[in-house]
Amino acid sequence: MEPEDLLPIGEVTRRTGVAASALHFYEQLGLIASTRTPGNQRRYRRHMLRRISLVVVAKRIGIPLSEVQDLFRTLPLDDPPSHADWRRVAKLWRAQLEERRTQLEHLQRELTGCIGCGCLSLKACRLLNPEDALGEDGPGPRRI
């Protein structure tokens, strides 16, 4: 490995826009890794910039860090993610965004039904009782 492949933390924060404290946190989570100089300073391999970029994108689209952790366990830590890796990640996140969009549309429809109601009923209001699967069949007892 060439010395220029190892970046000091200041360079990584400058190039990614991610604060040093956040980089330390990502490292604790195992999302990225660093090595130490003989003087005990952190150095990041150049390809960590890509992993950090993926974390930035994930945060931007609302993917929880725990899910990023799960996903990163499938990516090599010692090598940069390949284009195939990136395609796989992008496909997965696109599907998650689509699912979230569908959920938001569903919530929007339910909220529209609540406008002007204001009952905030724990039994009748779907926003307050989202697990009420039987309620989709209508009001009243469903299991008799």
Ligand code: FES
């Ligand atoms: S507030 Fe009445 S149904 Fe939601």
